[in-house]
Amino acid sequence: MSARNILVINCGSSSIKFALVNEARTSFSLQGLAERLGSPEAILHWQLGEDKQTRKMPDANHQAALAFILPLAQEVAGGTLDGIGHRVVHGGENFTSASLVDERVLEGIRSSAQLAPLHNPANLIGIEAAMKLFPGLPQVTVFDTAFHQSMPEYAYRYAVPEYLYKEHGVRRYGFHGTSHRYVSQRAAEMTELPVKDSCWLSAHLGNGSSTCAIVNGESRDTSMGLTPLEGLVMGTRSGDVDPNLHSHLARTLGWNLEQIDNMLNRESGLKGLSGLSNDMRTLSEARAAGHAGATLAFDVFCYRLAKSLAGMACALPRLDGLIFTGGIGENSAAARSRTLQFLGLLHLRIDEEANARCVFGVAGEIQSKDSPRILVIPTNEERQIALDTLALLDT
Numbered sequence: 001m002s003a004r005n006i007l008v009i010n011c012g013s014s015s016i017k018f019a020l021v022n023e024a025r026t027s028f029s030l031q032g033l034a035e036r037l038g039s040p041e042a043i044l045h046w047q048l049g050e051d052k053q054t055r056k057m058p059d060a061n062h063q064a065a066l067a068f069i070l071p072l073a074q075e076v077a078g079g080t081l082d083g084i085g086h087r088v089v090h091g092g093e094n095f096t097s098a099s100l101v102d103e104r105v106l107e108g109i110r111s112s113a114q115l116a117p118l119h120n121p122a123n124l125i126g127i128e129a130a131m132k133l134f135p136g137l138p139q140v141t142v143f144d145t146a147f148h149q150s151m152p153e154y155a156y157r158y159a160v161p162e163y164l165y166k167e168h169g170v171r172r173y174g175f176h177g178t179s180h181r182y183v184s185q186r187a188a189e190m191t192e193l194p195v196k197d198s199c200w201l202s203a204h205l206g207n208g209s210s211t212c213a214i215v216n217g218e219s220r221d222t223s224m225g226l227t228p229l230e231g232l233v234m235g236t237r238s239g240d241v242d243p244n245l246h247s248h249l250a251r252t253l254g255w256n257l258e259q260i261d262n263m264l265n266r267e268s269g270l271k272g273l274s275g276l277s278n279d280m281r282t283l284s285e286a287r288a289a290g291h292a293g294a295t296l297a298f299d300v301f302c303y304r305l306a307k308s309l310a311g312m313a314c315a316l317p318r319l320d321g322l323i324f325t326g327g328i329g330e331n332s333a334a335a336r337s338r339t340l341q342f343l344g345l346l347h348l349r350i351d352e353e354a355n356a357r358c359v360f361g362v363a364g365e366i367q368s369k370d371s372p373r374i375l376v377i378p379t380n381e382e383r384q385i386a387l388d389t390l391a392l393l394d395t
């Protein structure tokens with residue numbers, strides 16, 4: 001049988017990211033982004049090998065963009081697509097793994113929408129549009145939260161009254177599960193350890209960032225919670241703050257919920273601390289040039305990351321390795337090095353030459369002698385979604 005092709009779709013409220021994954025190839029045959037959907041500036045960018053193309057689609061909505069993307073993917077796949085894999089942000093407690101789309105699954109995504117009001121409705125639009133356009137094609141949903149459903153209750157409960165959990169779903173869910181799962185499986189392959197007998201700390205560091213403790217292929221704890229705001233310092237998100245900050249700002253500055261939400265999600269993190277940028281590349285350059293705000297933002301980011309990893313270590317019976325991934329984890333040797341300066345107590349020590357080599361997609365081990373393994377592993381959420389889709393088609 002020839003290698004199968006899965007189209008992976010990630011729908012945002014005004015965008016669609018897509019990639020065509022062939023099971024036999026590591027690079028994508030086709031990838032692209034439709035953005036500003038629903039506006040006169042709606043535009044589609046896609047890349048076929050080295051060839052980049054753009055098409056203006058004024059006022060196109062998700063359905064119109066998919067009506068163009070799906071036949072394009074079908075053509076690139078040589079006439080047949082074998083399935084579509086959809087990224088869905090929040091599966092609540094309804095989903096512990098990928099699922100073939102049916103009415104029950106759609107209802108489960110709808111019922112989790114209150115937990116991810118910006119993301120789940122957009123994900124649903126993508127699934128429903130794809131189902132209309134290609135009714136005969138198997139569609140699979142892969143949830144960011146599903147991997148973390150294996151956390152023990154003492155890790156996922158907040159210390160708030162029980163009815164808030166039982167009646168309103170207030171608990172820690174965690175996100176980035178597809179990425180943490182992918183890199184921990186790759187780490188096991190690279191080190192020739194069985195996934196089912198391996199223990200990892202993982203740091204996914206992109207615009208959103210989280211840490212995860214993974215034991216024998218299962219998530220045991222993670223730094224994000226009810227929403228992706230909890231935990232680490234991120235591009236524009238604050239991560240953990242004193243929960244009383246909300247009432248303090250309301251009392252002292254008269255801020256309403258929307259203002260507080262906006263500040264914590266869009267004006268904080270690296271951007272808020274540096275006063276310069278949410279982008280680690282820009283901050284690294286500014287730091288090298290002596291910019292005080294960039295230096296502070298970098299230090300807070302790395303210290304808080306180290307503190308989170310040390311906390312996650314409580315969930316592990318032993319440590320087979322620490323994994324760095326995501327745009328910052330894969331590329332910023334400086335951020336890895338600074339973070340490791342705070343983790344001496346875990347005996348983690350970096351080899352700076354190896355650290356400098358592992359950038360721009362190069363995977364490898366970067367620990368010095370006598371240190372537990374430290375690995376840099378490029379993540380590939382699209383490939384993991386395609387693999388999950390294929391696995392379900394095989395059942």
Ligand code: ADP
Nearest residue numbers: 205206207208278279280281326327328331332
């Ligand atoms: P997203 O969460 O949107 O998928 P990415 O995983 O692509 O984001 O990560 C984006 C982050 O990675 C940005 O802060 C960017 O500056 C950072 N990054 C990418 N390349 C480098 C680099 N060479 N050095 C430092 N940071 C980098």
